[in-house]
Amino acid sequence: MGPLHYFLEIQVTKTSDEGLLMTQSKYVQDLLLKAGMSGCKPCHTPLPSTLKIQAIGGDAFANPHMYCSVVGSLQYLTITRPELAYSVNKVAQFMQHPLETHWKLVK
Template sequence: VIQEVITELGSVFELKDMGILTYFLGLQISCKSNGDIFVSQQKYATDLLAKSGMSSCKPCPTPLKPHTQILLTDGIPLKDPKQYRSIVGALQYLTFTRPDIAYSVNTVCQFMNNPTEHHFFLVKRILRYLQGTLSHGFTYSSSGPLLLSAYSDYDWAGDINTRRSTTGFVVYLGSNPISWQSKKQGS
């Protein structure tokens, strides 16, 4: 079926079949013999650790300590927040295949305007977590029933700075996550 589509597209457009997709926009894709597809950003994460000077850091078990509450004014403001913003932006891209860091990255994103040394310490903790979980990613399984299921949750006034709530959801097709989001309540 795929070959038929490629042939049909080739009759209309000029194209080059480069074979099975293995790497695209920082995503590493591998097809398993059982039909499963594994997607990760291991090279991207490794490059981010190198760029941040954290290649040889000691891993930690979680991206943030449980029940971490962060104030806008925690710590001394960074003299030059460019590195903070650059790393946090790169971490945002990494959340495409790493929902395990999405909450933590979203948390440190909230301090992009005026990051402090304490906020940068939290970013480094996320990087230390990545060091120990470089091979993590998604496996899209080709087996099992393709039932659609969804889960959601919220924290009631969980942001100690604004007292706003955060809601989130994840949608699965079979055992495969296909959509997820976390969003803070509007003003």
């Protein structure tokens, strides 16, 4: 069968000390393309913990399927990027009725 290199969208590389390095860089690139964000710049804090997000009072997002798909992909990404978990959890709370403002937070 051979050594493991790529499994369930996770790249696996053996390190010099016989450990394993797990990354999802290809998965992230594919997700950025899907969300139309391939030229975006990274930020250190995806979402401030003090931000209050409104569930109502804005325009409905035109493509709720895209919202759910991208947020679901971000949830899977937290396997190797646990620092994203808080932000992803906050935007996942609006998957039933996403607003334009929620999509801006995802982006």
